[in-house]
Amino acid sequence: MRRGAWCWLVFTSLVPAQNVTYDRLVHALSEQQNWLTYWGDYSAVRHRDLKQINTSNVKDLRVDWIYQTGQAGSFETVPLVVDGVMYLTGPNGYAYALDARSGRQLWLYKHAFPPGRKADGVNRGFAILGDRLFMVTPDANVIALDTRTGRLIWQTEMAPFNNGQYTATLAPIVIKDKVIVGISGAEFGIRGFIDAYDAATGKRDWRFWTVPAKGEPGGDTWLGDSWARGGGSTWMTGTYDPQLNTLYWGVGNPGPDLYGESRKGDNLYTCSLVAIDPDNGELKWHFQFSPHDTHDWDAAETPMLLDLNWKGRDRRLVVQANRNAFFYVLDRETGEFLMGKPFARQNWATELDAKGRPVLMNNQEPSPEGTKLCPGLAGAANWMAPSYNPDTKLFYFAVREQCDVYYTNPAVYIQGRPYWGSVSRGVTEEPEWGLLKALDPLTGESKWDFRYFHAPWAGTLSTAGGLIFAGDQDGYLMAFDAKTGKNLWRMNTGNPIINSPMTYMVHGRQYVTMPSGSAVLTFALPE
Amino acid sequence: MKLAGIAVLICCAAAAPEQTGQDLADGKATFRSNCAFCHGLVGGGGRGPALNLGRFLHGSADDDIKGVITRGVPGTTMPSFDFEKDELAHLIAYVRGLSGERNNFNSPQLRGDPVRGRNVYEHSGCAGCHRVGNEGSVFGPELTRIGAGRSIEYIRASIVDPSADIPEDYAGVTVVTREGKRITGVRINEDTFTVQLRDASQNFQMFRKDEVQQVIPEKKSLMPAYSSLSQDDLQNLLAYLDALRGGLNAGADVKKEKGIR
Numbered sequence: 189m190r191r192g193a194w195c196w197l198v199f200t201s202l203v204p205a206q207n208v209t210y211d212r213l214v215h216a217l218s219e220q221q222n223w224l225t226y227w228g229d230y231s232a233v234r235h236r237d238l239k240q241i242n243t244s245n246v247k248d249l250r251v252d253w254i255y256q257t258g259q260a261g262s263f264e265t266v267p268l269v270v271d272g273v274m275y276l277t278g279p280n281g282y283a284y285a286l287d288a289r290s291g292r293q294l295w296l297y298k299h300a301f302p303p304g305r306k307a308d309g310v311n312r313g314f315a316i317l318g319d320r321l322f323m324v325t326p327d328a329n330v331i332a333l334d335t336r337t338g339r340l341i342w343q344t345e346m347a348p349f350n351n352g353q354y355t356a357t358l359a360p361i362v363i364k365d366k367v368i369v370g371i372s373g374a375e376f377g378i379r380g381f382i383d384a385y386d387a388a389t390g391k392r393d394w395r396f397w398t399v400p401a402k403g404e405p406g407g408d409t410w411l412g413d414s415w416a417r418g419g420g421s422t423w424m425t426g427t428y429d430p431q432l433n434t435l436y437w438g439v440g441n442p443g444p445d446l447y448g449e450s451r452k453g454d455n456l457y458t459c460s461l462v463a464i465d466p467d468n469g470e471l472k473w474h475f476q477f478s479p480h481d482t483h484d485w486d487a488a489e490t491p492m493l494l495d496l497n498w499k500g501r502d503r504r505l506v507v508q509a510n511r512n513a514f515f516y517v518l519d520r521e522t523g524e525f526l527m528g529k530p531f532a533r534q535n536w537a538t539e540l541d542a543k544g545r546p547v548l549m550n551n552q553e554p555s556p557e558g559t560k561l562c563p564g565l566a567g568a569a570n571w572m573a574p575s576y577n578p579d580t581k582l583f584y585f586a587v588r589e590q591c592d593v594y595y596t597n598p599a600v601y602i603q604g605r606p607y608w609g610s611v612s613r614g615v616t617e618e619p620e621w622g623l624l625k626a627l628d629p630l631t632g633e634s635k636w637d638f639r640y641f642h643a644p645w646a647g648t649l650s651t652a653g654g655l656i657f658a659g660d661q662d663g664y665l666m667a668f669d670a671k672t673g674k675n676l677w678r679m680n681t682g683n684p685i686i687n688s689p690m691t692y693m694v695h696g697r698q699y700v701t702m703p704s705g706s707a708v709l710t711f712a713l714p715e
Numbered sequence: 716m717k718l719a720g721i722a723v724l725i726c727c728a729a730a731a732p733e734q735t736g737q738d739l740a741d742g743k744a745t746f747r748s749n750c751a752f753c754h755g756l757v758g759g760g761g762r763g764p765a766l767n768l769g770r771f772l773h774g775s776a777d778d779d780i781k782g783v784i785t786r787g788v789p790g791t792t793m794p795s796f797d798f799e800k801d802e803l804a805h806l807i808a809y810v811r812g813l814s815g816e817r818n819n820f821n822s823p824q825l826r827g828d829p830v831r832g833r834n835v836y837e838h839s840g841c842a843g844c845h846r847v848g849n850e851g852s853v854f855g856p857e858l859t860r861i862g863a864g865r866s867i868e869y870i871r872a873s874i875v876d877p878s879a880d881i882p883e884d885y886a887g888v889t890v891v892t893r894e895g896k897r898i899t900g901v902r903i904n905e906d907t908f909t910v911q912l913r914d915a916s917q918n919f920q921m922f923r924k925d926e927v928q929q930v931i932p933e934k935k936s937l938m939p940a941y942s943s944l945s946q947d948d949l950q951n952l953l954a955y956l957d958a959l960r961g962g963l964n965a966g967a968d969v970k971k972e973k974g975i976r
Contacts, residue, residue: 556744556747556748557747557756558747558748558751593752595747595748596748597744597745597747597748598744600799602799605799610744610748611748611749613752616883619932639907640907641905641906641907642906642907660906660907662906662907663906664906664907664908678908
């Protein structure tokens with residue numbers, strides 16, 4: 189009897205083994221209680237058909253549990269929730285599994301950095317397949333962990349760390365049997381890539397270079413050998429259309445960031461969206477938002493996949509609110525440019541031509557004396573996630589209204605050192621501000637705006653409860669009426685929110701979670 | 716006496732290593748994109764101290780200047796910078812070159828008398844808003860070390876035209892309550908839903924925006940323009956303010972009790 193009880197205890201204290209098949213990932217939106225990929229599904233709509241928390245009761249939303257890491261560094265991660273277990277990554281190589289109802293810790297993983305390697309930094313999340321979790325580390329490794337224990341299964345170096353030249357921050361995306369990741373470091377003179385690794389072994393399957401070498405297609409868009417340090421990092425997760433078997437990935441800025449003389453040309457495929465065959469890494473098409481960028485306007489913003497009726501015809505679209513202040517609609521089968529409309533103040537392009545290429549204004553280049561330009565270096569939008577509500581048919585995202593003075597200077601390459609070609613400084617004579625914007629993706633017109641006092645770094649979440657959840661730079665987590673933009677609920681979390689909220693359900697109860705600062709804050713209605 | 720001490724510092728300053736024209740051009744580029752924002756395009760000062768006076772607040776040896784650049788100045792808005800060795804050497808050489816012929820401390824700008832200037836300060840009501848050491852109000856910026864931290868040109872502009880450059884920490888805001896009462900003060904914090912300010916009586920005033928009529932950012936400085944001061948009074952006041960060079964940690968001396976360990 190005694191032995192029996194002991195065995196029962198051991199059995200039930202194990203984290204249940206997960207079996208998240210590729211088929212479950214493809215149909216992630218049919219598991220509304222779970223959150224199986226970084227974006228919640230492959231298309232990145234970030235909408236959940238959960239309505240227990242809704243416009244009429246959200247005023248009663250309250251903190252249900254808080255998990256505090258006790259570690260330095262801030263969360264920028266979106267947790268996965270699989271059948272009651274929350275998996276999330278933290279900064280500096282930490283990762284956690286928690287009971288999604290109570291916040292109690294099930295296991296903790298701490299990445300072992302080689303002796304003497306000072307590697308720290310944010311991390312944006314896990315991918316899952318079968319009973320394995322995949323994440324990247326600040327020293328540019330991809331690792332696989334056991335969902336049951338957090339034990340390391342395999343580890344593969346993406347690129348040599350080189351004193352911080354190559355780093356990694358993004359959440360991987362799993363497609364079929366492959367773990368697909370990107371790299372950070374375009375501020376340090378890297379040549380960017382997207383990699384696919386075998387989920388079973390960690391062996392690299394393919395690499396897509398985001399900067400073509402001399403002689404390759406697109407290689408003639410780089411002056412001389414500038415392509416070799418051309419940047420083009422891939423620091424945010426792509427999206428995926430299983431029917432077209434196409435992976436969509438936003439590519440970062442060219443390097444040196446603010447000095448373009450040494451890299452004359454369009455600098456493909458920087459500041460572009462690339463459409464890739466996930467089976468072999470081959471390019472299907474590309475669209476460049478900001479040719480020959482000198483303002484650090486990465487195209488790392490979410491490439492959201494929407495199927496909409498475009499001018500009388502059902503089309504598969506990819507939309508992006510770009511850092512350069514334009515909202516783009518492309519055909520995701522062909523890459524055809526369909527629409528581009530400014531959504532924030534900008535004084536760099538007079539218009540986009542019929543193919544979506546910007547027609548530049550005068551005096552928009554950085555200069556030794558400084559050039560004032562909107563948007564600023566951080567962009568009018570950035571990596572924080574937007575969402576799309578199929579009921580209101582609106583696209584909800586955070587807008588940054590902030591301008592900068594851009595300086596330029598020839599850059600000298602030294603391994604592991606910033607390779608920026610000078611700096612930008614905030615404009616001080618006018619205040620910054622931000623917006624939560626509800627935009628009609630078919631027209632690019634705003635339906636409503638809610639103004640924030642400071643420019644935000646937090647994304648949005650949409651629910652069938654008629655709610656948009658969002659955060660601001662002063663630490664407020666907020667809920668809005670998706671139709672009207674009325675602020676229905678808020679809480680000061682005490683730390684700038686640099687993340688995007690998510691929601692899930694366990695045992696019939698809906699939760700909203702926002703890892704922020706060094707705490708995982710989880711909210712629910714009173715029981 | 717004080718000026719003599721500074722002159723000694725300059726004489727003792729280490730000679731800069733030989734720099735080429737290209738090095739100085741590199742230093743200039745580094746200066747423009749990293750320093751000019753606060754110290755002015757040619758180092759004349761602004762929100763940061765002037766760097767073209769041939770004297771440096773924290774010591775004038777290359778190592779002193781290097782220390783300020785690489786470590787920043789705690790308690791001020793001067794951040795630390797991470798430059799390559801060569802880049803730093805070129806920058807320091809360029810900054811030294813900014814002084815040119817201006818190492819003359821008997822410049823006409825400072826012809827006033829600091830003792831008389833103190834009288835002007837006291838009789839003009841400056842202490843009603845500003846603090847020197849432990850005297851005066853905390854409503855406006857503290858002036859304990861204003862002479863060390865700001866150029867004469869910047870201080871003069873701040874007196875005669877204070878709205879020309881308003882430090883972010885001292886932006887004014889007026890709250891109009893539902894009853895129509897107007898409360899103006901220095902904005903301590905403002906976010907999407909609330910605002911906290913310090914009024915002229917040095918009290919905190921805290922509001923939720925949905926409970927007031929209006930929150931109006933003040934476009935002008937809360938400091939009145941002292942443009943009617945006589946030239947003599949202005950010169951004397953400037954001389955007084957320029958002589959205010961108190962320590963960064965004034966008031967932080969710990970009085971230790973013997974026998975308690």
